[in-house]
Amino acid sequence: MNSDSIWSNIFNNRRGESKAATAIRNVPIFEQLSKKELAAVEKLVHTRKYDTDETIFNEKDPGGGMYIVMEGNVSIVKNHGGTHEKNLVTLEHGDFFGEIALLDESPRTATAISLGDSKILGFYRTDLYELVERRPKLAIKIIVNLARVVSERLRHSNSQAQELREKLASYDAKQSKDESSE
Numbered sequence: 001m002n003s004d005s006i007w008s009n010i011f012n013n014r015r016g017e018s019k020a021a022t023a024i025r026n027v028p029i030f031e032q033l034s035k036k037e038l039a040a041v042e043k044l045v046h047t048r049k050y051d052t053d054e055t056i057f058n059e060k061d062p063g064g065g066m067y068i069v070m071e072g073n074v075s076i077v078k079n080h081g082g083t084h085e086k087n088l089v090t091l092e093h094g095d096f097f098g099e100i101a102l103l104d105e106s107p108r109t110a111t112a113i114s115l116g117d118s119k120i121l122g123f124y125r126t127d128l129y130e131l132v133e134r135r136p137k138l139a140i141k142i143i144v145n146l147a148r149v150v151s152e153r154l155r156h157s158n159s160q161a162q163e164l165r166e167k168l169a170s171y172d173a174k175q176s177k178d179e180s181s182e
Contacts, residue, residue, distance in 0.1 A: 072118025
């Protein structure tokens with residue numbers, strides 16, 4: 001073992017945490033949790049390895065929970081009929097996805113696929129409900145953070161939609177002007 005890997009382990013694994021605890025702590029939904037609270041969440045998460053091109057969940061599957069990428073990459077794709085898929089985003093170490101399913105059982109709006117050998121943590125609605133029963137103060141912290149994350153993403157989506165509306169209006173105005181000058 002060289003000295004670089006020793007220093008890397010010391011700095012990447014703060015406070016003697018496991019890799020799962022470090023991954024959990026770095027997700028905004030679990031930020032500001034105490035060491036004891038992190039340990040309680042870590043006991044509930046499920047670690048799963050996925051092979052290259054293995055599906056984590058499919059579009060239209062019922063939502064069951066959220067996922068955290070510990071190792072590897074995940075592609076979130078939208079099916080546009082048949083074999084045509086559009087890559088919406090590629091997620092990497094530390095990214096999380098599917099968090100709305102902690103609150104809502106609605107069908108998934110996209111498919112998640114492992115792009116290489118990946119290690120993913122799952123935190124499911126049933127896990128959150130278990131915390132509500134056993135550790136309500138901890139569950140409230142997580143739910144408040146979840147609400148903040150979802151509202152931030154909604155604000156961002158609304159901003160993008162507004163920009164798109166403005167671009168379309170500008171395009172329509174230009175088209176109308178071009179047609180009237182012909």
